[in-house]
Amino acid sequence: MIEKIRITLADVFEARGQSKRFGYAFDAFLMTLIFANVLAIVMESVPSMAHEHARFFTYFELVSVFIFAIEYLARVWASVDLNRFADSSLSPTKRRLRYLISPMAVIDLIAILPSLLMFLVPFDLRFLRVLRLLRIFKLTRYSRAMQLMLNTIQEEASSLFAAFFIMTVILIIAASGIYLLEHDVQPDKFGSIPAAMWWAIITLTTVGYGDTVPVTLMGKIFGGIITILSMGMVAIPTGILASSFSEQLRKRRRTYSEMVHQLMEDGIICHQERIKLNELRLELGLSVQEAAHLEEQVRDQHPLLKRFCPQCGHNLE
Structure with a gap:
């Protein structure tokens, strides 16, 4: 029973399998909460608003930290069943330790640490209020563009x-x-x-x-x-990032095109293959229009392949 709950949580966190819809809803809820937190922190910096709505800001921060802390602990607990460890021979403890030092886990910890210190340490730590703005980096988990930029920086x-x-x-x-x-x-x-x-x-x-x-x-x-x-000096890092960013985009488009060609070889894209293509499109951060354009390019390069609707997969010929 416990193992089933853990696997379900991992499915929700990665928006996969039967829990895909719940995963998308959970991501939307967290993104809304993060935006609300950033807005609250900004408004709290206005002395008049901070004094007039002090109780609301305090309760809202308590609820937010509680939710983020539960999310962090749940992600650590369910990390053993994430896709990245699907073929790993590591023990559950080592998998969790590996997850704890991952960039996204560190960002999740930073999001709650300043508030925990403010509530637990009996000192004047008002300067930590500003550090709560680092919570916005949690959006990196849900932004394909930010993930692409982080990959670019890592490679270069x-x-x-x-x-x-x-x-x-x-x-x-x-x-x-x-x-x-x-x-x-x-x-x-x-x-x-x-x-x-x-x-x-x-x-x-x-x-x-x-x-x-x-x-x-x-x-x-x-x-x-x-x-x-x-x-010339300022242009050097800008040029490096721009070139690598473009290369990352080309790699993602090439990956999608190769998958399209592979699935089109038998002349039919069934419903399950269309779902697989759509999942890959979301993973790569490609728009529907861009995916349709890549599929059209694959068909033009290989005239024997049939034309398919990018949404439903039906043959258009």
Whole structure:
């Protein structure tokens, strides 16, 4: 009985099998609750509203933390039956430990930890109220776009690290150079290399607030050179992410197209195969129109394959 409940919970959390509808409803409920929490935290920062509706904010936070805590514990308990461990030889304890250190589990813990500390620790921890906004990262679980971006960052971690390392070196060089050229003239702004880093950061990021600027001739020339270099430096991580993001999209579309071709080889897409295709489409984060376009491309590339409706799977020829 307990094992059946655990498997059902895993099905709901992953929106699979007979619990798919309940899974979608549960996800919609949690997304609504997360948005409501973020809105409540923002409104609570207004002193007049915080004073007038203090009881409501407190009760709402208690209920939310209770729900998020139950969800977190339930996910940990049911993690042994998740798809990622379907072919794993790990023991249930090791599976749960593996799940606990996963990014989404860490985000779930961060979502409830600040509030738990506020209620349990008898100190003034009002600064933790702001950290409750990190709860919005729980939406990553339900956003295919955010998951795609996280996958992109993970795959390009080494390239991004190299880019940021180069930017750090240039930052130190820029701060050191402007310090040598300007510290005698403007000791209040360029009196040390750490102080000069503020100018280097806003210059390298092309923000240019104008609150700290060089006044000597050599300082202005050096500042111009750094400004020109900064245009290329900022574009490096942006280009890496954009290129990898596009590659991730291409991989997902290729995966869907390959599945379509495989299912169309016998000339028939039955109801179960259509359900399988739709599940893959949702998993890959593709829209109905995009999936239909990919199916049309597969049919055009292979004229012997028949034309099917992307919604019902009926033959259109």
